Amino acid sequence: MIRFFFASAGLRTLAVSVLATIVMTHTAWGTGGQWSSYPDGVELAGQAAAYDPVRQLMITFGGNGSSGETNDLRALALSGSPSWSTLPKNENYPSARRYASLVYDPIRDRLLLFGGRYGLYTRYNDLWEYDLADSQWSELSPGGTAPLADYTTNAVYDSLRDRLIVVGGDALVWALPLSGAPFNWSFIAQGGTPPPLMMGFRLVYDETNDRLITFGGHDELDCPPQWDDCSCQIPYCPDHCYPYCNLRTVAEYRLSGQNANIWYILSPEGTLPDWRAYHSAIYDPGRQRMVVFGGRIYGHDIFYDDVWQLTLSGTPTWTELYPTGGPVDARGAHAGIYDPVRDQLVIGGGATTTLLSDAWGLRFDSVPPAAIDDLLVEAAGRYSAAVSWTAPGDDGNSGQAEEFDLRYSTSAISTDAQFESASQVGWEPPPGSDGTYHCIELDNLTSCTTYYFAIKTTDESGNWSGLSNGASGTTTCSGNSAATCGSGLRAEREAKSGGTGWDSGIQAGPDAAALPEFDLGPAQPSPSAGSVRIRFTMGQRGPVSLRVYDLSGRLVRTLASGRVEAGPHEVVWDARDDGGRAVPAGVYFYKMAAGSWQSQRKVVFLER
Secondary structure (H helix, E strand, O other), rough: OEEEEEEEEOOOOOOOOOOOOEEEEEOOEEEOOEEEEEEOOOOOOOOOOEEEEEOEEEEEOOOOOOEEEEEEEEEEOOOOOOOEEOOOOOOOOOOOOOOOEEEEEEEOOOOEEEEEEEEOOEEEEEEEEEEOOOOOEEEEEOHHHOOOOOOOEEEEHHHEOEEEEOOOOOHHHHEEEEEOOOOEEEEEEEEEEOOHHHOOOEEEEOOOOOOOOOOOOOEEEEOOHHHHOOOOOOOOOOOOOOEEEEEEEEEEEOOOOOOOOEEEEEOOOOOOOOOOOEEEEEEEOOEEEEEEEOOOEOOOOOEEEEEEEOOOOOOOEEEEEEEEEOOOOOOOOOEEEEEEOOOOOEEEEOOOOOOOEEEEEEEOOOOEEEEOOOEEEOOOOOOOEEEEEEEEOEOEOOOOOOOEEEEEEEEOOHHHHHHHHEEOOOOOOOOEEEOEEEEEEEEEOOOEEEEEEEEEOOOOOOOOOOOOOOOOOOOOOOOOOOOOOHHHHOOOOOOHHHHOOOOOOOEEEEEOOOOOOEEEOEEOOOOOOOOOOEEEEEOOOOOEEEEEOOOOOOOEEEEEEEEEEOOEEEEEOOOOOOOOOOOOOOEEEEEEEEEEEEEEEEEEOOOO
8 A cells, every 4th residue: 555645835736062961060068958869760851740749649741762752651659668650541542742731630630731742843732631530531622722732832720710821932821711611722812021932941830929930941043132141143143052042031920910911021139040941940839939950051962950949929039059969960851840748849850962760859848857855764664664755846946847756675776777676666646846745655565674765756858857865764573553654754844844734634545566447538528618527537545636738738727636535526627727717719638647647638629
């Protein structure tokens, strides 16, 4: 038997010639996150990519491989043990292509594939859906006038209006409503100064400010001088430009407000990245920024391995980031997505003068929780021990961490290797916020034996703390006394905390050897225009957390946190966040954690 105690004032239950390949490398200064490798996939360049938040996958379509263009859907599992797989397809599926756009539709749990090209001259403007639950491709046939078949188009999902937006060459914009209106393409007339988008540009949707942001790409011969400091007029065009002008223009296209449907060329502060095309660009909603990795100077074998951020709150500003880890090879035409669960940019494949197959994750949150230094043991029982500690934070000693890993052994634990070989306590509560005291009672130990304990902590980005201080205690050899989170630990903790008392409730869990069964039910109704009911079952009395997150991984609402009895339970979510504000229409995920068991489901809210 394992018993849990908590005490907290406010407990709440990531020089080479132009004929050779030039790799533009950058010194790693140790800021801007940390690279870590994923398993290699297939050698591909020009593949489209999207993030599936339900299954936590990076999914890619098509691309140019060693045998030419392909039409395979491939998935990299980002949770558990990462691995690549090829998704099944039915008899009707898109033709092989590269440089298509792949978008996840969260309301219908499907992928939308638009455009792309085959070889040099075959260009597409068809639209396909892939039902992720049924693994079925279907071609869609919207009405209206479809976007132009172009060498490079970029599509994004407009979550505020439930529609697909496509931006093509010459910065032309189309929209396709996915609900609430006829299923027709419409061309959006625009004003302002459109950027000279042609090929290899990248587009992100800034949901916070309801606008599109573009960067980079390349044009042919007629590049005006303000875009690239070159005239592109033979013979005056610099070598890096001719016969293509590689751009570093940043532009915004506003989707609402007084100046909607108008292009603006932005002039960010800071040092500009080098001109490039076929880079990856993702939107990081928590930090309101665009993050760019790699790319190339088209028309020359010059490739980049650098990382840049463009802050989009306040005055737009470019800053180069210098992540640790790697080395990650320079490349262009690679896949790139944002994974909000692990707070990371994930890239894969691409090419220099050869095709690449490797995959990497750049975790932006590289600050681990602090190592616990006050682990204590009270082992007054014959078959039991009580272990207590103070929770660190998410970043050092600030915030709320994700998980504890408490281990014990009959030998001292003072190194990471000894910790890895020690026995793991089978069920532990989620950490409270920094400064929360935790105490666990462990039964079924051996009498007359000295036990050694150590603990580590991880955050939601997978950053692990260092090893805690070691703590040990010896079970008694006779008698029937049991160790409890009682007066001894209480006095010691109260002395350390200046009088903070213990919660008198007991948080009871299962034997470490046999976890109980839990269940998290679907939200009812879903989709909903108001409140929803969420039911869950506890196999045994114990601590549980039930939290709601948006698609970017941000915590929206804590629905349950603390000890509950065994059996079925129901909570009602009134579609408001923790601040009492009504949440926007869209898709949300609610996650239940009970010790080491966890599950998540989605709920959809409609416009109210």
